[in-house]
Amino acid sequence: xxxxxxxxxxxxxxxxxxxxxxxxxxxxxxxxxxxxxxxxxxxxxxxxxxxxxxxxxxxxxxxxxxxxxxxxxxxxxxxxxxxxxxxxxxxxxxxxxxxxxxxxxxxxxxxxxxxxxxxxxxxxxxxxxxxxxxxxxxxxxxxxxxxxxxxxxxxxxxxxxxxxxxxxxxxxxxxxxxxxxxxxxxxxxxxxxxxxxxxxxxxxxxxxxxxxxx
Numbered sequence: 001x002x003x004x005x006x007x008x009x010x011x012x013x014x015x016x017x018x019x020x021x022x023x024x025x026x027x028x029x030x031x032x033x034x035x036x037x038x039x040x041x042x043x044x045x046x047x048x049x050x051x052x053x054x055x056x057x058x059x060x061x062x063x064x065x066x067x068x069x070x071x072x073x074x075x076x077x078x079x080x081x082x083x084x085x086x087x088x089x090x091x092x093x094x095x096x097x098x099x100x101x102x103x104x105x106x107x108x109x110x111x112x113x114x115x116x117x118x119x120x121x122x123x124x125x126x127x128x129x130x131x132x133x134x135x136x137x138x139x140x141x142x143x144x145x146x147x148x149x150x151x152x153x154x155x156x157x158x159x160x161x162x163x164x165x166x167x168x169x170x171x172x173x174x175x176x177x178x179x180x181x182x183x184x185x186x187x188x189x190x191x192x193x194x195x196x197x198x199x200x201x202x203x204x205x206x207x208x209x210x211x212x213x214x
Contacts, residue, residue, distance in 0.1 A: 015052070020077045022052040028071040029135050031056060036065070040079070043090075047079040051166070062167040066160060070136065074163065077129040084122050088115035094165035103157045110140065110158030117142055117149045134159040 015022045017038045026033045033054035041048045056070040092111050096104055104111075118124070121144065131143045139152030140159045153159075 017050045017052075018047060018079060020050045020079075022050075022075070026054045026073060026075070028054070028073055028133055029138070031071045033071060033073055034058060048082065049076050049078050051076045053163075053166075065167060066163065072134045072159070072163075074132045075129065076131070078124050078126050081123055081125050084118040084120070084124060085115075087124060088118040091115075091118075091162070091165065095161045098164040098167070099157075099161035103161050106155055106157040107161040110153035110155055111161075113150070113153055114142055114162075117144065132159070132162060 014024065015035060015038050018040050022035055022038045024035050026035070033056060036053045036055045036059055038050065038052040040050050052075045053065070054073040054075065055065065055068050057068070059065040059068050092115060095107065095111060099107065124130070128145055130145070133141045133143065135141070139154040140162075141152045142149045
């Protein structure tokens with residue numbers, strides 16, 4: 001299926017994706033993170049959620065995202081109501097399809113924990129949000145509407161496998177990116193978008209610095 005890329009409007013340092021505003025910066029355990037990219041997850045023709053990836057510094061390739069040191073955050077806002085069990089299955093399948101077998105096997109305990117978190121809520125409603133925070137030495141914390149859901153998942157393989165849902169060899173289908181401007185020139189914008197088009201999902205996490213259009 002085809003997809004289009006659009007420049008997202010800039011409003012006072014924010015990125016707006018399908019009406020959801022993502023701040024340019026976020027703080028996690030005393031570390032200042034920067035918005036690396038944001039976009040929309042589709043299931044068939046339906047918008048399911050928006051997602052924004054925050055890193056300590058900008059990353060320009062999937063490899064750089066995975067290798068980036070320090071805390072990382074994936075923040076997701078629901079665009080439609082979805083059954084908690086179904087959401088858990090979407091993430092589990094995405095991890096299984098994209099992570100190497102050995103890495104996925106080491107992340108199974110964390111994957112089951114995350115599935116339990118979603119299934120206990122029965123349903124996530126449009127407008128609700130959750131974050132997946134990775135902090136070295138602590139692990140991965142899942143937060144629903146800002147509230148931590150139990151103890152951190154210690155295995156580093158869990159967050160790595162999770163992020164590969166969007167960066168792996170079989171990324172989640174049809175993720176339509178809403179790009180911010182500030183790529184340096186109109187030619188650079190066109191060139192970046194044309195290169196990104198075949199890899200829409202991966203582009204979520206390899207977006208160039210999201211700055212206001214000048």
